[in-house]
Amino acid sequence: MSQDYAGVAVLAPVTIAYERYSDHGAAWFIGRCVAELLSATGIDKAQLDGLAVSSLTLAPDSAVSLSEHFGMTLRWAEHLPMGGASAVVSLRRAARAIQAGDANVVACVAGDTQVKGGFQSLIENFSRFSAEAVYPYGAAGPNTVFALITRAYMDQYGATREDFGRLCIAQRDNASHNPLALLRRPLSMQDYLDARPVAEPVHLYDCVMPCAGAEGFLVTSTERARSLGLPYAELLAAEERHNAWPEDPVQLRGGWAQFRDALYATAGLGPGDMHFVQTYDDYPVIALQQLEDLGFCAKGEGPAFLRNTDLRCTGELPMNTCGGQLSAGQAGFAGGHLGTVEALRQLTGQALGQQVAGAKVGLASGYGMVNYDRCLCSAAAILGAQDR
Amino acid sequence: MNDARPLELQVCRHCARVQYPAREVCRDCLGGELERQAVDSAGELLSWCRLHASLEPWFQQRLPWIVVSVRLHAGPVVLAHWSGDEPVIGQTVGVQWTSDHEGRDVLTAQARG
Numbered sequence: 001m002s003q004d005y006a007g008v009a010v011l012a013p014v015t016i017a018y019e020r021y022s023d024h025g026a027a028w029f030i031g032r033c034v035a036e037l038l039s040a041t042g043i044d045k046a047q048l049d050g051l052a053v054s055s056l057t058l059a060p061d062s063a064v065s066l067s068e069h070f071g072m073t074l075r076w077a078e079h080l081p082m083g084g085a086s087a088v089v090s091l092r093r094a095a096r097a098i099q100a101g102d103a104n105v106v107a108c109v110a111g112d113t114q115v116k117g118g119f120q121s122l123i124e125n126f127s128r129f130s131a132e133a134v135y136p137y138g139a140a141g142p143n144t145v146f147a148l149i150t151r152a153y154m155d156q157y158g159a160t161r162e163d164f165g166r167l168c169i170a171q172r173d174n175a176s177h178n179p180l181a182l183l184r185r186p187l188s189m190q191d192y193l194d195a196r197p198v199a200e201p202v203h204l205y206d207c208v209m210p211c212a213g214a215e216g217f218l219v220t221s222t223e224r225a226r227s228l229g230l231p232y233a234e235l236l237a238a239e240e241r242h243n244a245w246p247e248d249p250v251q252l253r254g255g256w257a258q259f260r261d262a263l264y265a266t267a268g269l270g271p272g273d274m275h276f277v278q279t280y281d282d283y284p285v286i287a288l289q290q291l292e293d294l295g296f297c298a299k300g301e302g303p304a305f306l307r308n309t310d311l312r313c314t315g316e317l318p319m320n321t322c323g324g325q326l327s328a329g330q331a332g333f334a335g336g337h338l339g340t341v342e343a344l345r346q347l348t349g350q351a352l353g354q355q356v357a358g359a360k361v362g363l364a365s366g367y368g369m370v371n372y373d374r375c376l377c378s379a380a381a382i383l384g385a386q387d388r
Numbered sequence: 389m390n391d392a393r394p395l396e397l398q399v400c401r402h403c404a405r406v407q408y409p410a411r412e413v414c415r416d417c418l419g420g421e422l423e424r425q426a427v428d429s430a431g432e433l434l435s436w437c438r439l440h441a442s443l444e445p446w447f448q449q450r451l452p453w454i455v456v457s458v459r460l461h462a463g464p465v466v467l468a469h470w471s472g473d474e475p476v477i478g479q480t481v482g483v484q485w486t487s488d489h490e491g492r493d494v495l496t497a498q499a500r501g
Contacts (some may be wrong), residue, residue, distance in 0.1 A: 014429055120443045135481035136494050137455045137467050139444035145466070147437030148457045155435070155477050199450075200438040249459045250434050372409060373457060 002266060003240075008095040008376055009225035009232035010383060011218050012040045015179055015352070018213035018329045019315075022113050026058040027069055029111035029117065029214035029331075031378025034070060037107050041230055050076035050106030050219075052094055054086030056122060056332040057112045076103035079303070082335030084280045085240060085377035086110055087215070091340060092238045092381070094219035104220065111214030112332025115120040119210060129372040140199055142370050143207065146283040148198035149374070152250040153200060153285050159303040161201065164284035165192040167319075168205050168326055170311035171281070175323020177313070177353030180208055182329040205326070213331030215341045222386075233347040236361070237266035238381040254286075254367060254379030256293035264295070264329055267361075267382040271295040274382075275359040276346055277320040278339030280367035281326050287319070290365050294380060313354035321346060322353055339364040347385040360388035391487040392496070395429035397464065398422040408464035422454055425432035429482050430500060431460040436475040446489050456497050473497075 014036040016029050030053060038045055051074055053063035061069070063189040076097050080086040094106040103357040116254055123141040125131055138144055153159055168187060175181035181190065187205060195204035225232040239262060241255025260381040264270050271294060281287040288302040296317065297305035322342040325335045345351050356362075365380035398407040402419035413420050418473050436456040442448050454470040458481055468483055475481075482500040485493050 116455055123443060129409040134467055136488060136490075136492055137469060138439045138447050138453050139442045140439045140447075140455075141443065143441070144437060144439065144455055147439075148435040148455070148467075152435040152439060152457075152477070197438070197440045197452075199440065202437070250457070373467065 002262070004121060004266060005095045005235040005238070007222050008039055008098050008235050009220050009222040010091065010235055010344055011220070011230050011232040011348070012037050012226055013341045013348070014216045015341060015349060016039060016111065016180055018211045018215040018331050020114070020117050020182065020209070020211050022212035022213070024113055026055045026113045027061065027066060027109055029069055029212060030055065030058070030066060031114060033109045033111055033214040033216040034082065034107050037216055040167050041218060041228065043105060043228070045072060048072060048105050048107055049074055050092035050094060050097055051104030052078040052106060052108045054080040054082065054090065054110040055112050062250070067214050075136060076106065081369070082377045083333055083375070085366035085368040085379040086280065086333055087337040087340040088238055088364065088366045088379035088381045089240050090236060092240065092266045095235050095238070098219055098221055104224065106219045107216060108219060109214060109216035110332070110334040110337040112159060112212060112334055114210055114212040114332070127371045130370065131279060133372060142200055142282070143199040145370055145373055146285065147202040150283065150285040151201050152314050153252055155241040156320070157300040157303060158254060160187065161193060161203070164206060165189050167284045167311065168192055170315070171320045171324045172327050174321050174353060175327030178322045178328065179212045180352055180381050181327050182211060183321040183323070202283065208282055208325040208330035208335065211329040211331050213329070213334055215331070215334040215337035217344055219342055227253040231348040231367060233344055233383045233385055236269070236382040236384045237263045238379070239263045240377065240379040243376050251374035252289065253293050253299065254289055256290055256365060256380055261284055263380055263382065269361060269382065273361055274363050276321055276343070276356050276362040278320055278343050278362065278364040280336060280365055281320055282330065282335070282337060282367070284326070287324070290367070294363065294365060310349040313356050318356045321356055322349070336366045336368055339366070343383050347383055360385045393485040394426055394455065395483055395485060396424045397427050397462070397472040398426040399427065404466055406460070406462045408466055427462040428460065429484060430482060431458040431481055433475055433477055433479045433481050434465065435477060436458050456481070458497050466495050471496055471498040473499070
């Protein structure tokens with residue numbers, strides 16, 4: 001079991017409003033996010049000595065380039081190429097830096113831009129394996145890989161399109177309260193089922209809307225957060241895995257299933273103690289796998305779980321309480337930060353949309369980097385309110 | 389898809405593990421000598437999808453387009469274009485190299501009795 005994260009405070013959930021397309025570069029979204037983190041906390045730019053950045057469209061620049069761009073001298077810098085797992089991983093790294101005294105205040109930010117026509121080159125050159133062994137097969141981006149995973153999951157565990165529809169509809173209900181979600185109009189089961197096919201069995205509402213935006217939070221010591229009078233959450237446990245289960249022919253489980261027991265043991269809590277869960281929802285089948293692999297139901301029981309569980313903010317297990325990427329949009333790698341930032345909002349009573357009543361502990365998970373036929377990074381963190 | 393050729397993939401000279409996609413070193417022993425060799429072209433169909441959207445005009449004019457994933461008996465999982473009737477998960481298929489519209493080497497799978 002890992003050493004605990006005692007003394008670490010996570011605070012200042014910030015979202016830079018998503019736009020379908022933007023003329024700004026990724027550095028604009030990341031820079032505006034850092035500015036918001038500072039103004040929300042009253043911390044001076046000179047006091048910020050750590051910066052963890054994740055971005056798909058910042059290349060060839062990195063966290064290092066941004067120190068000059070933003071006029072900051074850093075004691076600690078981290079650039080994370082882990083896509084949707086970067087939020088939890090940057091939180092882990094930053095927490096250890098705070099515990100070790102290597103940094104006093106770390107900003108963990110992910111931001112991306114989205115230019116018209118820019119999606120294709122990103123997809124075509126996402127990784128060496130995918131350029132050679134995925135893109136030539138129809139040039140449909142991640143939809144191909146996740147359609148293959150979705151059909152294999154449906155075949156193996158008897159999931160139906162209606163099951164995935166329940167998840168999407170519940171999240172859209174959560175999004176209807178969030179002014180920053182790009183998709184807020186209620187979604188009916190008929191709308192969901194009638195949507196145009198994109199990569200069967202994946203249809204339109206199983207896909208996220210790519211957009212521009214940023215998400216960020218600060219990590220510091222509980223002592224410093226208290227002295228500044230800022231509301232914070234504590235990190236109770238966090239884990240990551242890369243290239244878990246490499247011999248599985250199809251990715252029907254993620255790294256979460258490998259570290260789940262250690263994660264809950266570190267927190268001294270179980271899945272039944274979570275007041276909400278923020279899963280990485282690039283496609284509904286992946287969110288469903290997280291519910292299974294993180295112990296909210298047994299493997300293969302995800303479809304039945306969806307039939308019997310209300311995932312809305314007022315339900316038994318509120319999931320993706322701001323609407324998730326399926327409704328809020330996917331601002332590149334910031335899509336992975338969305339859940340962690342929303343968890344922080346819920347635990348500090350700062351929800352943009354609906355507040356989950358009595359939310360004291362919750363789980364945020366991440367998933368990223370479709371290198372070939374699956375995503376390689378999985379991560380999860382359990383966060384607790386300061387007065388839990 | 390035309391110009392069908394037998395299935396050759398990288399094989400590790402040290403441990404004989406078959407590799408796909410092509411690598412610099414062996415995924416098992418990290419050996420640095422990988423040679424293209426003929427391998428068993430048969431496999432099990434793991435999954436399939438029917439594309440209705442593509443980023444490339446050539447495919448856009450030919451939608452819907454079926455792509456399959458196959459676990460080769462030789463070991464690796466490959467994505468391949470599909471030739472034939474609607475695929476069935478679990479069916480035995482054969483995989484071969486073909487040339488696509490841009491002259492790239494691509495894999496194509498079809499049912500094998």
